[in-house]
Amino acid sequence: MKILVTGARGQLGREAVLAFTAQGHDVTGIDQAELNLAGSSDVADAIAAYKADWIINCAAYTQVDRAEEEAELAFAVNRDAARAVAQGARQSHSRLLHVSTDFIFGGKQATPYREDDKGDALSVYGQSKWEGEQAVMAALPQALILRTAWVYGAHGNNFAKTMLRLMAERDEIKVVDDQIGTPTWTADIVRAMQALMESNADGTYHFTNEGVASWYDLADEILSAAPALGYPVKVQRILPIPGSQWPCAAQRPAYSVLGKEKIRQLLTYNIPHWRQSLHSMLKGSAP
Numbered sequence: 001m002k003i004l005v006t007g008a009r010g011q012l013g014r015e016a017v018l019a020f021t022a023q024g025h026d027v028t029g030i031d032q033a034e035l036n037l038a039g040s041s042d043v044a045d046a047i048a049a050y051k052a053d054w055i056i057n058c059a060a061y062t063q064v065d066r067a068e069e070e071a072e073l074a075f076a077v078n079r080d081a082a083r084a085v086a087q088g089a090r091q092s093h094s095r096l097l098h099v100s101t102d103f104i105f106g107g108k109q110a111t112p113y114r115e116d117d118k119g120d121a122l123s124v125y126g127q128s129k130w131e132g133e134q135a136v137m138a139a140l141p142q143a144l145i146l147r148t149a150w151v152y153g154a155h156g157n158n159f160a161k162t163m164l165r166l167m168a169e170r171d172e173i174k175v176v177d178d179q180i181g182t183p184t185w186t187a188d189i190v191r192a193m194q195a196l197m198e199s200n201a202d203g204t205y206h207f208t209n210e211g212v213a214s215w216y217d218l219a220d221e222i223l224s225a226a227p228a229l230g231y232p233v234k235v236q237r238i239l240p241i242p243g244s245q246w247p248c249a250a251q252r253p254a255y256s257v258l259g260k261e262k263i264r265q266l267l268t269y270n271i272p273h274w275r276q277s278l279h280s281m282l283k284g285s286a287p
């Protein structure tokens with residue numbers, strides 16, 4: 001199968017390129033250097049020219065705090081470029097898997113969000129991704145949208161890697177404990193992508209690992225595993241703090257757990273718990 005992956009140097013795009021290539025697919029990964037998706041009016045034509053069977057759109061403006069100051073760029077990438085990628089897919093009769101986020105939700109409810117819940121984002125990033133989903137569906141109604149959350153993996157920048165660095169440098173780390181979500185490993189997301197692509201599904205699906213956690217829980221689990229795996233650890237303690245003590249430009253949802261009933265019906269395997277996948281990732285990336 002011919003697969004085009006955008007955002008190929010990002011954490012999820014890189015994982016997708018490596019995994020689908022290893023399975024023998026004809027994969028082309030592109031990033032800003034090859035094609036700036038927000039840079040010109042002929043993005044749809046450029047995407048269509050790849051004549052891919054599948055396009056996996058992992059490209060996104062993901063700087064959640066900086067987006068509050070760079071709203072125009074965030075919307076250009078997350079909404080307008082997503083629309084152009086969908087238009088390109090329509091032109092070349094390619095299937096499209098577009099990736100989105102839990103941050104489209106405001107986090108005011110106490111039960112997991114469903115695929116058909118309406119976006120009520122708190123941030124520019126979240127709103128730009130929500131409008132991006134709608135732009136994709138308007139341009140290509142048979143597109144697949146995969147919403148995921150709290151992504152980490154071996155490639156690119158993420159919370160888990162930042163924690164490992166800080167644990168080696170500092171005696172004490174403060175981590176927010178009143179935002180609840182589900183840490184999710186890129187390798188598990190790509191496996192779910194593959195299952196969705198093989199199933200011929202369309203529409204919106206949620207995928208995360210199982211379980212819920214605060215950022216503090218995630219940091220604590222990393223610390224519990226890191227020394228035995230040979231990661232350098234200097235830190236003496238991790239302090240849980242409320243988000244109100246960690247001022248950020250962008251507001252984050254207090255509760256952004258994504259319900260997975262829909263994708264569970266389709267998967268032929270059990271989704272791993274976030275702790276299990278975190279240990280797999282830490283083991284695989286150990287020094």
Ligand SMILES: NC(=O)c1ccc[n+]([C@@H]2O[C@H](COP(=O)([O-])OP(=O)(O)OC[C@H]3O[C@@H](n4cnc5c(N)ncnc54)[C@H](OP(=O)(O)O)[C@@H]3O)[C@@H](O)[C@H]2O)c1
Nearest residue numbers: 007009010011012032037038059060062101148149150151
């Ligand atoms: N990270 C998370 O926790 C998280 C959570 C939920 C959902 N998601 C979603 O998952 C997807 C992948 O995220 P990620 O964590 O892999 O992000 P990432 O590591 O920041 O990668 C995003 C990629 O998009 C590229 N990109 C940005 N602007 C572009 C443009 N104008 N033209 C072409 N490429 C451009 C970036 O290139 P440069 O590096 O050159 O800018 C980067 O390679 C996104 O849709 C994101 O919204 C992420």
